[in-house]
Amino acid sequence: MSTRILVIDASHTIQDILSQHFRPTNVIAAYVSDRERAFEVLEAERYDYIICDSETSGLKALDLIGVVAMLPYDPGVILIGSALEEDFPQVQSLALAHSINLLAVLERPIDTQAFLGAFHDVASVRSNRVVGSETVLSEAEFMRGLMTDGLAAVFQPKKDIKTGKIVGGECFARWQAPGGGLLGAGAIIKLAREQGHMDLLAYRMIELAFKLKGNWEGALKGAQIWVNVSSENLRNMDFADVVSGLADQYQINAGEVTLEVTESDLDIDRHEPLETLKLLKDRGFKLALDDFGAGYATLLEMDTIPFDEVVIDRKFLSRALKDKSARLILESAIELTHKLDMVCSLEGVETAEHLQLVQDLKADYAQGFLIGKPMPEDKFLKTL
Template identity: 50%
Template sequence: MSKRILVVDDSATMRDLLIRYLQGGDNLVAGADSGAQALDLLKTERYDVIVTDLAMPEMDGFGLIRAISELDWDPSVILLTGHDARTLQSAKELALAYSINLLGTLTKPVNKDMLLHMLSDVADTRTQGRTGTETVLAENEFMRGLMTDGLSPVFQPKISLKTGALAGAEVFARWRAPNGGYLGAGAVIKAAQEKGHMDVLTYRMLELAMQQQGRWRKQGLELALSINVASDNLRKADFADVVSGLAEQFEVEPKMVRLEVTEADLDVDVRVPLEVLSRLSLRGFGLALDDFGTGFASLMRLKTIPFDEIVVDRMFISRAAEDDTSRIILESAIELSHKLNLRCTCEGVETEEQLTIIRALGADYAQGYLLGKPMTAEEFLIWFEDYRDGVLMIPGLGT
């Protein structure tokens, strides 16, 4: 079966070589010398496969991964790099987090046979992308997995920009697929939404997260966790009691649990969510307004609901270096948070330049792939010990 393929690499020599490798079998292969040029092509053409380098000027492969996740179709992706394996692994995890249909990763110089073998899998994997979660997770499989070992939380570190210390972690959902791989948070949430089980997913994530907090405490790690809460939960008046009950069950102090709510999850009728969130705040749980800056009613939400933290949307962090408007919004959000006695977290920090900017602007916390990818509980504990002992250094943090 012929395929439409886009090769993205700023090296003309490498780009031409990859195009020659891929042109067999009636494939239609195009090239782009940057992420920005690739995006221009993707506005008018649909490609079955995107083969992209990670290290490119202007928009690098990490930025392109995010842009691909926002397309209204699901191309397969192959990632290339001439850098170390850790960079490639971070890109792989990022693609997973965005529910990208990742065929594989390759280091340069590229092995032609391995590249073509990955390409042969396109017909089998194309339905497993963001639009295909319903074919991967049947109703009974989804519910059974929720209550057994299908759902697997991962943890991304959150770092204090004032002290450099680990300040907590955000919890994300992963799903153990039948083939042994994992589906990312986007796929899990989409499946839960389509099957009407977002409330159950939230309950289960809260349970697994607090259970892990208890295990870590026994290993000497006291860690605050941030957990996303769905609108379905906020509309249930007993939700605060459920959260309190789980905290009591796993002996977790409420201050060690932070519930993140997006503005989109707060309905026009905010009466029940306001009651639920106010009760949680009264009981000592932390409340954060996620994706701050993306909606028109953010300021009103800060006025009516007792949030103690805002999380600035990654869009403004990623564009702050080259876009004056995004930098102004970012600076204003940080300044506003401090004037309202709120903490400010900047998520999606992927480069040292972005870290430098948010530190200079006075943000309190940072989170993103530069500091640490989402990790399993076992991986996270190893990461923490390496970071604590100075074995792991974060570029631009000075620690």
């Protein structure tokens, strides 16, 4: 299978490097020269890698990261440009928050070896090496890290619109890099799924979240946490027992835990996920349908699933600011959610305009960079 690469570059520098070092039979590359054409192509096609020279294309690195965050797939990203260095901390932080595979940030003139080293090999064979800011682990290292201290947790604050207070946060997986620092979970989740270890990853992540929450004291003890689970987890009929057992072990009130499953990850025609969700609900846990609008479920179909919360996909918020029809659709979704006795959350709240719209449309919770980025536990607790 060929590797698909999108190059956003008005010069021929990157095209020349690719043609010299990759065989045409292994690589299918598309070339666009400006930001408008890049957005059109990204909406229409899927790519394994996206390479962007911000200096020549006029597409800012931060804007590209924002677009990649909304794609329904997980490409590797390589950024190039002489002015990138001063923006790099912000670019890296945004990429990390969305678990984007930011493989490298390079300056002009392009160092060919550094550029080529940022790729996984073109056959997409994973090996044990560091590529840019993402680490690709062997299965043995992954398992060893799960059993020791490889997994880490960060929390992104969630704001109650009515009270204006932070009521808790969503817990995200991070990986302790061998050289220090935290890496996004994109490659780790992909490895777990490929190797059939999604249950183990979920159990360890839930255990870590419960262990941390169990140590919170005073007013912090009642803070809500949101934890992601996958369709693979829900198809395991023992999953509800394991989650309940961990809550008992760390003395966690199940009513303070919301388990999130993404809409695109939920097969409403399968019996096992529905039964597992009902068991979790019966045992006091709250349930949220995440990224609503990105998949195929409808609110009307959800009468058989005991959700407490709907998290509307971030793309609706951005579009609603610019398009009247999109705003009406978003407003209708929020109203219908409330009529079905569920609370409504909006992600991607990154500007004062976003927050004002969330308030105007009477959503219940807001989450995004304006409220707070995913952060270590000690910083998160200070927001409560």
